[in-house]
Amino acid sequence: MEQTKTPNAQKKQMKERIKPLILVVDGNTVSQFTTSVILQRLDYHVFPVKTAEDALSVIAVATPHVILTEINLAQTDGIDLLKKIKKDKRTKDIPVIIYTISKDPAYRQICAQAGCAGYLLYPADPDELYEAVQNATEATPRHFVRLTTLLEVIVGVEGIPGHVVRKEKITALSVNGMYVNTMKPLPFGTVFPFTIFLRNTADGGIYVEGKILYSHDGRRGGVKQPGMGVRFTLIRPEDRYLIQSYIREKLMEGIAIAIH
Secondary structure (H helix, E strand, O other): OOOOOOHHHHHHHHHHOOOOEEEEEOOOHHHHHHHHHHHHHOOOEEEEEOOHHHHHHHHOOOOOOEEEEOOOOOOOOHHHHHHHHHHOOOOOOOOEEEEEOOOOHHHHHHHHHHOOOEEEEOOOOHHHHHHHHHHHHOOOOOOOOOEEEEEEEEEOOOOOOOOOOEEEEEEEEOOOEEEEEOOOOOOOOOEEEEEEEOOOHHHOOEEEEEEEEEEEOOOOOOOOOOEEEEEEEEOOHHHHHHHHHHHHHHHOOOOOOOOO
């Protein structure tokens, strides 16, 4: 059973959360750009380089949270890069994910033996890429994409006593919940109705009910946006699919590539 953290634990987690830095190593301009854009839209800091030598120069002065590398590189290949990182006491704890266009099945076992934190074939589904990075960087990884966005949401329902209906903004969205930016957050543990508009108010909106997992009014500092984290407790399967499709569409917007 999923346990909900106390409000104080949630606030501490929000204060300590740091956007992870991902070092992307790929000599192919197109795949490097595509991977970097998707990761940036998933709210990661990204530093792209073309060679293993460049990657080693970067980690000599800064420690990324995770390294994502192609196998096929111009000089030193991605497998040798992985081995060098794991043999160095200073860098051995940096997770390395192999993200390669090569379909040779032997590479997967070689990389696993060398200590890689994940192995993906390019181009991976954004959900798969997100999950691999989450597993490598987070003590409690998310399993569903959380998209940074700006959408309209109506809090409350007309005609219900005690409901003051108001419009607010969603700044993060997943198939399981959302973050609502508001100066008037609801109390921790409250279950409340919301209507989400993925594109515009003319589409009728998506009705959900959600439980407030944490909330704050921004007066105590330590967080960027006042508001509340909401986990969906009631949502139709078809509406969950609409949210999933919207997230995928936004992640891939402007990227001319087929994701298999």
